[in-house]
Amino acid sequence: MFALVDGNNFYVSCERVFRPTLQGVPVIVLSNNDGCAIARSNEAKALGVKMGHPWHQLRHLEEEAGLVALSANFALYGDMSDRMMSLAAGLGPSQEVYSIDESFIDLTGVRGDLKARALAVRERILRWVGIPCCVGIGPTKTLAKLANHVAKQAERKPGSYPPEHARVCDLSCLSRGAVDALLGSTEVGAVWGVGRRIGAQLVAGGVCTVLDLARLDPATVKRGWSVVLERTVRELQGQSCIGLDDAPAPKQQIACTRSFGRTVEAYTPLAEAVSEFASRAAKKLREQGSHAAQVLVFIRTSPFRQDPQYSRSMIVPMRRPSDDTPAIVAAALAGLKSIYQPGYRLAKAGVILLDIQPASRVQCEFDFEATSGQRDRSRLMQAMDSVNTRWGQGTIRVGSGRVGDAPRDWGMKQERKTPGYTTEWDDMPVAKA
């Protein structure tokens, strides 16, 4: 059995803790550069404000409806999240923090009235942290998610579901018929894992409610859609396919990307921004104790403008996997240099670290690293091994020939000059045929 504890309108609720006068008022929190709405109070939702709604289209509601718009304060939200999560953890033996405002709790072995227990935890979070939450309980994560949806809707829109489900909805204490009734009155698009695209396809095929989806044959779903949707159907049928992930794996990608407040055309400010993104990404990388072997940098114009469009990205292999800020910045700038073209009003840029590996593994390989990156090297080694196996040991040997000085096609000259790099790479062993 799983519970999903989810803070209501989380960013808005955080702001309201410190500004109680915002209670009962339509409030939204805006993204970077105050671009669009990323959190909405119930009152703002009632005004028709959508997730991702551009602020410039909403501005008129300030005067017309008393809408209050706040710039995001992510440091605050992260701190509030930590407090909320530690209280939510009291619900059961293990917890998966799924996002800044949601966590799954494994309720295995928890005895007694689950609903009463969830209500108590909800009260505690409200009293001690100030964040209102809803809790959904079900035999699978997908059903717990759905129960949470019911709990929220029943609270926010009286009449949408039976009022006893408001705030905490526990499917485990309901009859089969009662559960089916809830599924039958919920649109299929509300299911975790069914997005806009697949939702529309399902509706077009006559699968309109969650109950319709739950009654499909998993094998048919797999054939018609994917293994992902098949798993969702099984979960809706009560078969748990998605376990609790209480020790999340280190990230496989680390990104830092931003839209600019104003469009950028010149190289210098762009390079400054990219350096900053690369530094932030490198910091995140070190925090999880990893090294990255590739750095992706991208720039693009705004797809919402009539301007000439330009969108380029480049993946720059690191000389060796690293978490070193200067090295990562240099790689990002090398990439930027080769994709940059003057004459475009660029709206966004970013740096994404790829091919991320544990720092320990990288250390072992450090001394052996050749100029071409880890994968090329290991492919080279594999090739050598198979030749030597076939034709006899020593047919190909590691020699001491000098690697050519020709720059690589993405222009690594800049990276070579970076402090922290030495010329030793030019003397690395290469295979001589």
Next chain:
DNA sequence: TCTGGGGTCCTAGGACCC
């Protein structure tokens, strides 16, 4: 004038191998 910033997983197709 003004439209977020992170992530994950799956699949199809091509390259390559034996």
Next chain:
DNA sequence: TCTGGGGTCCTAGGACCC
């Protein structure tokens, strides 16, 4: 006219999540 088959790895793109 006939032109293997099975496997792996990699990549790009799509779909989803909050």
